[in-house]
Amino acid sequence: MSDIDEENAPKIHVTDQQGNEHELMALEGWRVMEIIRDYGLPIKAECGGACACATCHVYVDQDWLAKIPDPTDEEIERLDDAFDVEENSRLSCQIIFNDGLDGLRVTLAPGTEP
């Protein structure tokens, strides 16, 4: 028996670059990028979470924007290396999941394909 209650575990919803939606079990303390990568979705995330490459760029669903801590200056600067940046653009390696983000919706941006 698994000690994870999948039914009641917190989830995030990720739309991939093809427009397909995925529901992913999320773990407290994990970076959203790591959750996406661990699930096997196509995300380059080349620097592995160091805010150094912008290849984990996501659009955060409007309803969730206010619930995520503001980006650091470092993240804003790094977004300069991303494409099609919008006001809801974030680097998913800089969003740390907590239970308050249960249900979070993000979309993988162009340029994140591995």
Place this chain on the structure above:
Amino acid sequence: MSDTPISTDVIIVGAGPVGLFAVFELGLLDMKAHLVDILGKPGGQCAELYPEKPIYDIPALPIVTGQQLTDNLMQQIEPFGPTFHFNQMAEKLEKIEGGRWRLTTDGGQVLEAPVVVIAAGGGSFMPKKPPIKGIEDYEDKSVFYAVRKMEQFRGRHIVIAGGGDSALDWFLNLQPLAASIRLVHRRDDFRAAPDSVNKMRELVAHGKGELHIGQITTLEGADGQLSGVNLKTDSGEQLLPCDTLLPFYGLTMKLGPVANFGLNLHENLIPVDTEKFETSEQGIFAIGDINWYPGKLKLILSGFHEAALMSQQAFKYVYPDRKLRFQYTTSSSDLQKKLAVA
């Protein structure tokens, strides 16, 4: 750089942490190495992507930055006098007589050895290409990701995209040559050196160039010849006429020519055995993030282990007539002599 082939014991493709440590393990067994790297300095991803970031999982180093790790490795391999061929991409690998290999770089350097070690991590660092529809039709004709000869851009109508040092440096350097020059960046803030940003703003203030805040959405032109780029700005769409586009959005790693080395590949990784870390070709090894085997973990420490085992087999190709005797650096006066500590 010359076309005269250099003969050595081992050619290492990639001067990241694993390629560097391979120099040490090979050196203990009397093998000399030449390293080829597309970057201009050692350290690979550690030095290029996260020189200041702490790494916590290097054995016996509770905390070390990417740059410190690189510096330490350079110090550790110093006794073995490796030769570096920086700013060059390993382009072609072919088998030659006597079971040897010939590697040619894009700079024309030719290296020959019985052993080649591919320690290329995620591949070669190459400029990021914007995902703009049809951009590949313009590449090398109107769209360039690097400037090799400035003269090529004399009299051109240039748009430069990006906000980092490359974008700003080339704006400043090409401005005197260009017929017109425009910088496109997504925000009115730049992470490039403040001095460059000031110079750019000065030129713009004097009407010697333009700054546009926005992002490129589509390209206009035909048959590879650009006539303009469309921008999305806060005040709507805008067309910038130009015949040349230089996008500078940082670097990304691509497998590159290694894919054409004739080795078996598994999802862009090179399968190896876990005894010798040898590829499908005898004498060609793959270590570090670029290899694959059941249970593979992309950790620097795994690459170090792989370098040690690879060296044992490499010895048999470099010195077919010698018997390998395994020794420890703590007790072997022979090894200590090589390390210049005895």
